[in-house]
Amino acid sequence: MKALNIIYNGLVKQNPTFVLILGMCPTLGTTSSALTGLSMGLATLFVLICSNVAISALKNFVPDKVRIPAFIIIIASFVTVLQMVMQAWLPALYGALGIFIPLIVVNCILLGRAESFASKNGVIASACDGIGIGLGFTCALTVIGALREFLGTGCIFGAHIYPESYGSLLFVLAPGAFIVLGFLIAIFNRLTNKA
Amino acid sequence: MIEYIAIIITAIFVNNIVFAQFLGICPFIGVSKNLDSAIGMGAAVTFVMAVATCVTWILQYFVLVPLGLAYIQTILFILVIAVLVQMLEIIIRKISPSLYAALGVFLPLITTNCAVLGVAIIVTQKDFSLLQSIVYAVSTAIGFTMALTIFAGIRTQLALYDIPRPMRGVPAALLVAGLLAMAFMGFSGIKIG
Numbered sequence: 214m215k216a217l218n219i220i221y222n223g224l225v226k227q228n229p230t231f232v233l234i235l236g237m238c239p240t241l242g243t244t245s246s247a248l249t250g251l252s253m254g255l256a257t258l259f260v261l262i263c264s265n266v267a268i269s270a271l272k273n274f275v276p277d278k279v280r281i282p283a284f285i286i287i288i289a290s291f292v293t294v295l296q297m298v299m300q301a302w303l304p305a306l307y308g309a310l311g312i313f314i315p316l317i318v319v320n321c322i323l324l325g326r327a328e329s330f331a332s333k334n335g336v337i338a339s340a341c342d343g344i345g346i347g348l349g350f351t352c353a354l355t356v357i358g359a360l361r362e363f364l365g366t367g368c369i370f371g372a373h374i375y376p377e378s379y380g381s382l383l384f385v386l387a388p389g390a391f392i393v394l395g396f397l398i399a400i401f402n403r404l405t406n407k408a
Numbered sequence: 409m410i411e412y413i414a415i416i417i418t419a420i421f422v423n424n425i426v427f428a429q430f431l432g433i434c435p436f437i438g439v440s441k442n443l444d445s446a447i448g449m450g451a452a453v454t455f456v457m458a459v460a461t462c463v464t465w466i467l468q469y470f471v472l473v474p475l476g477l478a479y480i481q482t483i484l485f486i487l488v489i490a491v492l493v494q495m496l497e498i499i500i501r502k503i504s505p506s507l508y509a510a511l512g513v514f515l516p517l518i519t520t521n522c523a524v525l526g527v528a529i530i531v532t533q534k535d536f537s538l539l540q541s542i543v544y545a546v547s548t549a550i551g552f553t554m555a556l557t558i559f560a561g562i563r564t565q566l567a568l569y570d571i572p573r574p575m576r577g578v579p580a581a582l583l584v585a586g587l588l589a590m591a592f593m594g595f596s597g598i599k600i601g
Binding site: 234235237238241242282285286289290292297312316318319320383386387389390391392394395396398400402403 | 427429430431432433434437479480481482483490519522526529533572573574575579581582583585587592593
């Protein structure tokens with residue numbers, strides 16, 4: 214029950230994209246289609262779970278003064294593992310996501326969760342937090358990607374919904390990313406009555 | 409010479425780091441609330457980006473590549489940038505207290521600014537020479553400062569208007585950024601050299 218609560222908390226109440234507004238660069242840069250958004254979300258989910266588990270397991274051995282550099286090294290190691298795995302088995306996807314895979318290291322979501330959750334809680338709770346926040350990020354990226362792909366080319370995950378010529382290419386290009394995210398955050402604010 | 413001009417124009421206008429490459433968005437949204445802090449942040453980023461790109465380029469081509477360790481690039485670069493920012497903070501505080509007073513608050517934020525690590529990785533992917541890398545880093549940072557300053561100017565005006573409640577703050581800022589990105593798309597036809 215507690216585990217489910219932590220996951221729900223990360224998915225909705227503290228959604229990293231719509232509520233905490235963290236990790237904006239990959240959110241805007243990799244959501245030109247639903248598929249790239251989903252894969253970027255899953256890549257971040259993987260690193261987040263691994264780093265949360267490792268950091269909470271090692272929290273008693275890391276001196277307090279050097280904890281931030283230690284967290285960064287742990288995160289960077291898992292990102293390197295991810296890079297090597299993707300280069301070996303998913304080279305096309307690795308090419309499409311490009312620079313944003315190594316840049317998971319400086320995604321503020323990861324260091325933020327390490328500092329505010331994993332360094333204070335047990336291994337299982339931290340893993341749940343990683344799953345919740347990671348899924349929240351993945352869902353947000355997939356929704357933004359699907360919406361941009363739908364408005365821009367008339368497809369979702371490559372499946373045609375309306376003819377491509379009616380779509381507005383603007384939404385696939387850079388300005389569409391900012392505009393779609395702006396409206397989605399406003400809708401999320403309205404629904405949760407935060408504002 | 410024309411090659412360097414091409415790098416400068418491309419990095420500032422055509423491939424602007426914020427509006428076309430989506431790097432450094434967090435400080436772009438967070439720090440751009442007034443003009444003074446936008447310019448301070450821009451200056452700090454320019455300084456760190458130039459030094460960091462120079463150091464990581466030397467490490468990449470004199471240490472990682474000869475030793476066949478290119479796969480630990482990400483770990484090494486982020487460590488170097490974190491150490492460098494700390495060192496710069498200490499050095500600036502000793503040498504120029506007035507510069508420290510102006511840039512001090514922004515320096516710790518820069519370690520997690522993805523634009524710095526991003527530029528360090530991009531120059532190794534593009535096979536730039538050392539001089540080309542530094543020119544690219546400085547002009548990218550100028551593009552970043554310009555984006556931040558324009559945006560801060562618009563946001564101080566925006567604060568005076570009555571915006572629907574759920575749109576206030578970040579959503580309105582993102583829409584403005586979208587319009588600016590559209591304006592910057594106008595540069596994409598430029599071709600030099």
